[in-house]
Amino acid sequence: MTRAGLQDTIAAIATAPGSAGVGIVRVSGPDALAVADGLFRGRRRPSRTPGGRFLFGALLAADGEVLDEGLCLVFRAPRSYTGEDVAEFQSHGSPAVLSRVLARALELGARPARPGEFTLRAYLAGRLDLSQAEAVLGLVEAQTDAARRQASLGLSGALGARVARIGANVTRTLAALQAMLDYPEEGVPEEDRETPLAAAEGELAELVASARAGQVATRGARLALIGRPNAGKSSLLNALLGYERSIVTPIPGTTRDYLEAGLELAGVPVTLVDTAGLRETRDVVEAAGVRQALNLAGAADLVLALEDGSLPREPLPGELPEAQRLLRVRTKADLPPAWTDPAALAVSAVTGAGLPELREAVRAALLGDAARGEAWLTTERQADAARRALSHVQAARTLPDDLAGWELEEALRALSDLTGRDVQEDVVDAVFRNFCVGK
Ligand SMILES: Nc1nc2c(c(=O)[nH]1)N(C=O)[C@@H](CNc1ccc(C(=O)N[C@@H](CCC(=O)O)C(=O)O)cc1)CN2
Numbered sequence: 001m002t003r004a005g006l007q008d009t010i011a012a013i014a015t016a017p018g019s020a021g022v023g024i025v026r027v028s029g030p031d032a033l034a035v036a037d038g039l040f041r042g043r044r045r046p047s048r049t050p051g052g053r054f055l056f057g058a059l060l061a062a063d064g065e066v067l068d069e070g071l072c073l074v075f076r077a078p079r080s081y082t083g084e085d086v087a088e089f090q091s092h093g094s095p096a097v098l099s100r101v102l103a104r105a106l107e108l109g110a111r112p113a114r115p116g117e118f119t120l121r122a123y124l125a126g127r128l129d130l131s132q133a134e135a136v137l138g139l140v141e142a143q144t145d146a147a148r149r150q151a152s153l154g155l156s157g158a159l160g161a162r163v164a165r166i167g168a169n170v171t172r173t174l175a176a177l178q179a180m181l182d183y184p185e186e187g188v189p190e191e192d193r194e195t196p197l198a199a200a201e202g203e204l205a206e207l208v209a210s211a212r213a214g215q216v217a218t219r220g221a222r223l224a225l226i227g228r229p230n231a232g233k234s235s236l237l238n239a240l241l242g243y244e245r246s247i248v249t250p251i252p253g254t255t256r257d258y259l260e261a262g263l264e265l266a267g268v269p270v271t272l273v274d275t276a277g278l279r280e281t282r283d284v285v286e287a288a289g290v291r292q293a294l295n296l297a298g299a300a301d302l303v304l305a306l307e308d309g310s311l312p313r314e315p316l317p318g319e320l321p322e323a324q325r326l327l328r329v330r331t332k333a334d335l336p337p338a339w340t341d342p343a344a345l346a347v348s349a350v351t352g353a354g355l356p357e358l359r360e361a362v363r364a365a366l367l368g369d370a371a372r373g374e375a376w377l378t379t380e381r382q383a384d385a386a387r388r389a390l391s392h393v394q395a396a397r398t399l400p401d402d403l404a405g406w407e408l409e410e411a412l413r414a415l416s417d418l419t420g421r422d423v424q425e426d427v428v429d430a431v432f433r434n435f436c437v438g439k
């Protein structure tokens, strides 16, 4: 589907809808410069202008009316974003101007670009791999600095380089295995077989672990506060936010419906969710709130389980999430403690004690120690490929040489799926379906 019409010349408005100082219409394909000759009048004809130059002039309707003044940027194949001839028209940024410029490009023989088609062409021309195309999408959609940073690292090829390093280690082991099978009497030093594979496994495990951080950086995280009535959930939510968002009273059962509030933590947008206190109750409204609290905890990226530190400890009712999604918090640390637990962070919503440590623990739980300068996996597609590669490498380490070779070949295939140099058409289509027109 996406592959039909790839020889056509395509056009689209590349800038966001609405009014802006400047707007861009982009045309790419074999007739891009002929379209530009028809649309633009300047000091020179675009088709006679070398690539990498811009012209100032008039954007013209079919009858010669000047639609606007603007710039025409000329790119010549293969030195453009798509690798094809490209002309860009930079006009004033109103929908009225841009829609007429686009309409004129279409009259002159371009067809409307499909979503993501400029970047698809860059991919098909071998200018980007699939993980870089995903990074382009990430840059277009980035809402936070953490998301921008990961997308930018992906586009720069840092992720591809990390994957290539792993692939090189797998290939080294594969070569050692081959040598062992071909010349069994020579013997291959154990370090040629085992050392690179151990390194590949370690690096893959880190990469797989980075997927959670990458996805949190890209789409943010949900953080649910749960605990018994009066544990101090609403007070802690307010303390973290720095304003009184949720109602606090000494009466257990104050919060009945859940409530959300946003804040930024370590460059990541975090949605805090305050919930009804967990307890057995005959009150139908409160019981519904308790069920909802457990559902919200199930769906959250991270759960803060709060327990009142000033009262004897009682187990929390209901099923709690697994340890890696759970932080235990002992509340009311300004009061004399009735219990302590090294696994629970002590905080006081009244004095603010423990809040910096809690923020740091949340940051670490969400982003892990995925090293700061490294490229992370940012899409589920990438994470899936990395997990497959890891399981093949792990299998190879337990198998005899002849069988290990097959596992390593599968691992290399999974790694090449990750960067997506040579993947199935439907996988490519699934990635580009998420793009907007003009990208
Ligand atoms: N006006 C405008 N701004 C833009 C883009 C664009 O297409 N147009 N981009 C699009 O998404 C991004 C920039 N990406 C680009 C990547 C490569 C080339 C390009 O022409 N590369 C050639 C020439 C390089 C050179 O002259 O040094 C090449 O790599 O051969 C252009 C834009 C962001 N800003």
Ligand SMILES: Nc1nc2c(ncn2[C@@H]2O[C@H](COP(=O)(O)OP(=O)(O)OP(=O)(O)O)[C@@H](O)[C@H]2O)c(=O)[nH]1
Pocket (backbone or CB within 6 Å): 227, 228, 229, 230, 231, 232, 233, 234, 235, 236, 247, 248, 249, 250, 251, 252, 253, 254, 255, 256, 275, 276, 277, 278, 331, 332, 333, 334, 335, 347, 348, 349, 350, 351
């Ligand atoms: N001394 C002290 N009191 C606190 C602290 N946090 C909460 N409280 C008090 O504990 C009581 C309950 O606080 P809430 O924040 O409403 O507790 P909750 O967990 O939201 O309770 P429900 O909404 O009923 O489930 C209120 O009287 C708060 O003032 C704290 O850190 N120190």
Ligand SMILES: [Mg+2]
Pocket (backbone or CB within 6 Å): 233, 234, 235, 246, 247, 248, 254, 255, 274, 275
């Ligand atoms: Mg409450």
